[in-house]
Structures are given as C-alpha cells and as structure tokens.
Amino acid sequence: MHVIDGVKQLFQSANYNRSTQTDYHRLQVILFIAPIAALVHILLIPFFYFTGVELLAGLNCISVLLWVYGIRLSKQYRIDLAIQIFCCEVLLHSVVVSYYLGPDPGFQYYLWSMSALAVMDTSSSRIRVFITAILLVLVFALLNVGLFEPLFEFPFSEYLLYMKLVNMLVSGMLSILAIMIMRGFHLNQQAELRKLADIDSLTGLYNRRQGGVLLEQAYLQALRKKQQITVVMADIDRFKQINDRYGHAVGDIVLCQIADALKATIRKSDALIRWGGEEFLILLSDASAGDAETLLEKVYPRLEQLYADDEILDSPVTLSFGIAQWSADEPIEQTIMRADNALYVSKQEGRNRITLADGMGCDNPFVNLVQSGK
Numbered sequence: 051m052h053v054i055d056g057v058k059q060l061f062q063s064a065n066y067n068r069s070t071q072t073d074y075h076r077l078q079v080i081l082f083i084a085p086i087a088a089l090v091h092i093l094l095i096p097f098f099y100f101t102g103v104e105l106l107a108g109l110n111c112i113s114v115l116l117w118v119y120g121i122r123l124s125k126q127y128r129i130d131l132a133i134q135i136f137c138c139e140v141l142l143h144s145v146v147v148s149y150y151l152g153p154d155p156g157f158q159y160y161l162w163s164m165s166a167l168a169v170m171d172t173s174s175s176r177i178r179v180f181i182t183a184i185l186l187v188l189v190f191a192l193l194n195v196g197l198f199e200p201l202f203e204f205p206f207s208e209y210l211l212y213m214k215l216v217n218m219l220v221s222g223m224l225s226i227l228a229i230m231i232m233r234g235f236h237l238n239q240q241a242e243l244r245k246l247a248d249i250d251s252l253t254g255l256y257n258r259r260q261g262g263v264l265l266e267q268a269y270l271q272a273l274r275k276k277q278q279i280t281v282v283m284a285d286i287d288r289f290k291q292i293n294d295r296y297g298h299a300v301g302d303i304v305l306c307q308i309a310d311a312l313k314a315t316i317r318k319s320d321a322l323i324r325w326g327g328e329e330f331l332i333l334l335s336d337a338s339a340g341d342a343e344t345l346l347e348k349v350y351p352r353l354e355q356l357y358a359d360d361e362i363l364d365s366p367v368t369l370s371f372g373i374a375q376w377s378a379d380e381p382i383e384q385t386i387m388r389a390d391n392a393l394y395v396s397k398q399e400g401r402n403r404i405t406l407a408d409g410m411g412c413d414n415p416f417v418n419l420v421q422s423g424k
C-alpha cells in the first residue's frame with residue numbers, strides 16, 4: 051500500500067541519528083587500524099620470545115588483549131573508551147620497549163600515529179584531547195633522543211635499522227590512512243551540509259533558497275545565449291482538505307508523490323523547486339510558454355495513475371498551474387510574479403487547470419480526466 055509504506059519510511063528517516071553517522075566514520079578508522087595493530091603485536095610475541103626478551107613477549111600478549119578488547123568496545127559504539135585504551139597501550143608499549151631496547155627499533159614512532167587517533171576522542175574536552183596528543187608527541191621526542199640507556203643487548207643488532215625502518219613506515223602509513231579516512235568524513239559532512247542547505251528534506255527537490263540561485267543562473271544564461279525561459283507555478287488544489295481528512299503524514303506522502311510526478315515529467319535541463327508548502331516552481335530553460343503547456347499536459351496521466359494505484363485517497367489530487375514566459379526586458383522576479391498571478395487565476399476559475407500569464411487564460415483540456423470516480 052503506497053501511502054502506508056510512505057508513512058513508515060517517513061518515520062524511519064525522522065529517526066535518523068546524525069551522531070551515529072559520526073561514530074560510524076570513527077568506527078571505520080578504528081576497524082582499519084586496530085586489527086593491523088593487533089596483528090603486529092601478535093607477530094612480535096614469538097619475535098621477542100625467541101630473541102630472549104620474554105618480558106616484552108608478555109607485554110605484547112597484554113597489548114593484543116587490549117587491542118581486541120578495544121575493537122569489541124568500538125563495535126558496541128563505546129569508541130571514546132576504546133581510543134583511550136589504545137592510547138594507553140601505545141604509550142605503555144613504547145615506553146617499556148624503549149626502556150629495554152632503546153630508541154633503535156623505532157617503536158616510539160607509533161606514538162605519532164596515536165596522537166592522530168587521540169584527537170578523535172570526542173567525549174573529552176578539546177583541551178584534554180590536545181594535551182593527550184601533545185603528551186604522546188612529547189614522550190615520542192624523549193624516547194627518540196634516547197632517554198633510556200638500553201637495558202638489553204639485542205642479539206641481532208645489525209637488523210635494528212631495518213626494524214626501525216619498518217616501524218617508521220608502518221606508523222607513518224597508519225597516520226596517513228587515519229587522516230585520509232577523517233578527510234573523507236569531513237568532505238562527506240561538507241557535502242551533506244551543502245545538500246541540507248540546497249535541498250528540501252521532505253521532497254528532495256531544490257528548496258526556495260537554491261531555487262533563487264538557479265533562477266539567477268538561468269536568467270544570466272538566457273541573456274547571454276539569447277534563449278527563452280519559462281516559469282511555471284504549480285499548487286496542489288485543496289491540500290488543506292487532504293491534511294484535515296487523512297492527517298499530516300499522509301499529506302506529506304501526497305506532497306512527495308506529486309513532486310515525483312512533476313520530476314518525472316520535466317526534462318533534465320529543467321529545475322523543479324519546492325517554492326512553498328504545497329507550491330512548486332518549474333524553471334524551464336530554453337522553452338516557450340507553449341512548450342511548458344505541452345509538458346504540463348503530461349502531468350495529468352501521471353496524477354491519474356497515482357490515484358488509480360492508491361488505496362487511501364477517495365478522490366484524485368489535482369494541480370493548478372500558472373505559466374509565464376520571460377521576456378528579455380523584464381527582471382526574472384517579474385516573470386515569477388506573472389506566473390503567480392496566472393496561478394491565482396487558475397484557482398479562481400475553479401482549479402485543476404493551466405493559465406498562461408498576461409490574460410491568455412486557457413481551460414485545461416484534461417480537466418475531466420482525473421475526475422473519474424472509483
């Protein structure tokens with residue numbers, strides 16, 4: 051059933067939680083980095099064990115557990131706690147490994163990556179997050195300049211350089227990838243905000259603000275290319291009765307269905323704008339009033355189909371139109387006003403009809419098509 055399904059969809063989209071989306075992106079970063087970190091620690095367990103640094107092998111077992119636990123917390127969307135655990139793990143691991151082996155194996159470089167991850171903790175205050183990140187970088191600097199004399203003589207010291215290289219590259223790559231994912235998140239949010247600013251959330255059409263921009267652009271282009279523009283104002287007839295009779299939610303669905311019917315009718319180069327509550331503006335570029343009239347005649351069979359498919363509405367929904375063709379010597383606002391006046395005439399003359407601006411009123415030849423009862 052069209053309308054009922056639509057109402058459900060509407061409530062689902064109303065429950066859409068924006069913060070969940072933010073957490074989703076942070077989760078993507080963690081689910082990318084944390085398994086790699088856990089795997090690296092798993093590989094280090096036999097490495098440290100067989101090189102005789104059993105304590106570090108034990109430490110890596112704890113590290114693996116902490117990363118796995120953090121992944122589990124993240125999947126439960128306790129992402130901030132997971133990030134704090136990861137920070138503590140990397141801090142502890144870097145300090146202990148440097149204490150035993152000195153800075154040469156390069157484990158302190160993971161503190162760099164961690165400082166990037168630390169700023170993703172959104173539950174802590176900005177200053178706390180900043181201090182944590184700075185602290186991690188500070189510890190990195192101290193470890194890197196050789197704060198501790200190595201306690202342990204590493205048996206394969208000729209390989210230390212390669213180990214450092216690998217650690218530097220892996221930690222650098224992790225930082226880059228974390229920032230890339232955050233960058234993607236930031237760009238998505240920007241696109242989302244732009245969409246929110248330009249698009250009507252109910253119908254998905256351009257909103258009035260963006261409509262103004264499109265009208266201005268079309269006007270300038272028509273002047274430059276010496277083209278025609280035609281503006282159509284469309285208004286749903288007696289929409290208040292639909293709301294009063296079936297409820298606002300059903301009214302919203304009807305509004306969306308009408309928007310879809312209009313959208314399916316216009317050309318790709320045209321723009322459909324939700325101008326007001328139940329009022330639409332169609333901007334037809336490079337088209338005359340006659341072209342607009344021909345186009346609008348195609349809306350009526352679609353409205354008829356809507357009614358035929360619908361099991362709730364017991365009378366068809368109709369539209370009134372006002373068409374005005376822009377003439378090069380008038381501002382576009384004037385054209386819109388003429389289309390609006392023509393729409394007013396359509397309403398006055400009984401609705402469900404098309405009126406051309408400037409007194410060229412015409413009866414809608416399809417006026418009776420949508421009035422056949424069920």
Ligand SMILES: Nc1nc2c(ncn2[C@@H]2O[C@H](COP(=O)(O)OP(=O)(O)OP(=O)(O)O)[C@@H](O)[C@H]2O)c(=O)[nH]1
Nearest residue numbers: 285286287288289290291293298301302327328397
């Ligand atoms: N469901 C719903 N109703 C809306 C929305 N925006 C405006 N409306 C309703 O649209 C109705 C417009 O009513 P009127 O301006 O009296 O116009 P009408 O009933 O369509 O009558 P005519 O235009 O004269 O044919 C009001 O009841 C508004 O509440 C919306 O987003 N959703």
